[in-house]
Amino acid sequence: MIEEISVDAEAPARQRILQAAQRLFYRDGVRATGTNALISEARVTKVTFYRHFASKDVLVAAFLQQRHARWIGWFEQALVRHGSGTAAIVPALGEWLTSAGFRGCAFLNSVGEYGEALVSVNTAAREHKRDMVAAVAACIEGEGAQAQARQIALAIDGAIMRVQSGEPAHAVLADLDALIACLTAKRYPLDRRA
DSSP states (O other): OOOOOOOOTTSOHHHHHHHHHHHHHHHHOTTTSOHHHHHHHHTOOHHHHHHHOSSHHHHHHHHHHHHHHHHHHHHHHHHHHTTSSGGGHHHHHHHHHTSTTOOOOHHHHHHHHHTTSOHHHHHHHHHHHHHHHHHHHTTOOSTTHHHHHHHHHHHHHHHHHHHHTTOOHHHHHHHHHHHHHHHHHSOOOSOTTO
16 A cells, blocks of 8 residues: 655655655645645745745645656556456555545545646646556556556546545445456457547
8 A cells, every 4th residue: 555654854855845745735635735834744944945846836746746656656566466467456456445544546636626727737637547547458468458448447536536435445346346347348349539
């Protein structure tokens, strides 16, 4: 599972600010977390904060970039731990969806908070989801893998939102498992998005 970030008091100021952003933005939401809370959590001065990040928007972009690297790295490793085929998807996601610190997808949450107000958030979310599709596609063999991976990724996003909204993770994971079985039982020879 993705471990919760803590702020390392010995780390350089920029790293502490990013650690504070990882912790507070994911836990409390981007808009709900003010710069004063970030400054306090990172134990830096306002001058130091703005020396490293000219605005909160710049920090949001850095947060999403770092979150993406952490999440995709974890997801790819979790898929390997659970066998690498499509049967690995649900147990891999189960590690995250049942973890104590789970608060949904940072990218879906950020898009929900910002909408069209911050283009970099939407761009980061699209790139993250593209890489998630690629990780899922690596679990699928044969023709139509890319189309199936997009469909499974869509189901994964739905599962994330259902667990985030309070549905029991085990029930959502069982539904996701059944849906993946249905999607992979039927082969799609042509990519319908062409």
